[in-house]
Amino acid sequence: MMPSHQILIILIIFNQLLNFCKVYGDHPCYDKVDGYPLNFGSTVHENTSLFACIDLCLKTENICKSFTYNFDWKTCHLSSTIQETRTTFNEFNIPNIAYYIKKEFCRPSCFFKKYEERYLHGFSYKTIKDTDTPDACLDLCLAEMETCNSVEYNIASKKCYLSRYTKEINPYAFRENCFFTYWERVCGEEPKAYACFETHNNHWLPRANSRLISENYETCLYECLISKKQCRSVQYDKISHECYLNENDSETEELIFNISFVHFQRSLDCTSDCSIEAHNGKVLKRLNIESERSLSNLDCIEQCFATDNCNSVQRNSDLAVCHLQIETKDNRPDNFESSPFYTYWQFNCP
Helix, strand or coil: CCCHHHHHHHHHHHHHHHHHCCCCCCECCEEEECCEECCCCCEEECCCCHHHHHHHHHHCCCCCCEEEEECCCCEEEEECCCCCEECCCCCCCCCCEEEEEECHHHCCCEEEEEEEEEEECCCEEEEECCCCCHHHHHHHHHCCCCCCCEEEEECCCCEEEEECCCHHHCHHHEEEEEEEEEEEEEECCCCCCECCEEEEEEEECCCCCEEEECCCHHHHHHHHHHCCCCCCEEEEECCCCEEEEECCCCCCCCCEEEEEEEEEEECHHHCCCCEEEEEEEEEECCCCCEEEECCCHHHHHHHHHCCCCCCEEEEECCCCEEEEECCCCCCCHHHEEEEEEEEEEEEECC
C-alpha cells in the first residue's frame, strides 16, 4: 500500500494540474500559450483578477504585448515583449499560471489614452444604451478593434459612443463636458528596417553624447553615419523629433523601455570604426562600378556598405540614382568635380 504522504503529494499535484487545465475564458485579443514564459515581465500588479489583468494589458498607457497571470498569488505580470516559453517545471513545483499573447489585429504597439470630462462631438458610428460603467464602455470598443479608434462614456445617461475617428479629425469637436470620459487609440510608430541599424522601438539609452533636431528617422541615422565622432547607436524622440547620437551601444548598456523613443543599434556590417567624409555638390566622374536607384542618402550609403570593394559613393538627388565606386577622390583627384545635383561620400576605414 502506498504511504499516506505520497498519496498526499499526488493529490496536491493532481489538483494543481486540474486547476491549470481549466479554461479561464477566451478573449478576442489574446491567445493562451502552452508552456511558461522564461521571463514573467517587469511590471507587476498584485491582488488582481485574470480579467482585470487582461484589461490592464489592453488599457495601460505603455506597450503590452503579453502577460502572465498567477492564479494562486493573483499577480499580473505585464511584458512589452513576447517571451520564449518552456513546457515543464519541476514536478513538485507546478505553479498555477497562464501565459497570454496579444493577437496581431489588436495592434500590440497601441494603447488607449484616457481624457476625463471630454468628448468628441458628432463622430460616433454606434451608440450603446444602458452601459453600466466606463470600463464596460471601453470593452465595447475593444471588441471592435478593427473599426473603433475612440470611445466616450456619458456617466449620466449611461450611453457609450464608439467612433472610427479621434480628436485629430477635428480639434474643435473635442469638447468639455463633466459627464463624459473619452479614450482614443494611440499607436507607437513602427519604423522600417535598415541595413546598417538594428531597430528597437519604444526603447532608449539614458545617456547620449550629442543632440540635434531631425525631421525623421532617416535624417537621424544619416547623421550618425557621417558623424566625425564615433557613433555606435542612435535614439530618436518621436514626440520632440530630437536625435541623439551615442558613442555607447546596447551591447555595453541596458536599454530602457520608453514609448517615446526608437533606439537604433549600428550593425557590424556598417562598422562604426569607419568615418564617412561627406562633400555636398561634388562628384567623382566616370568611375562608377555600379549604379542603383536610391530613395535617400541613407539608402545610398547602406548600399555601399553592403557592396564589396565599395570605397566611395555618390548620389544624384535629382534622378534619385546612387553610384558605387572603388576609387576615391584621394587617388583620382582629377576626376573630382563640382556638380549641384550630387553629394559624394568617402569611407575612411582603419
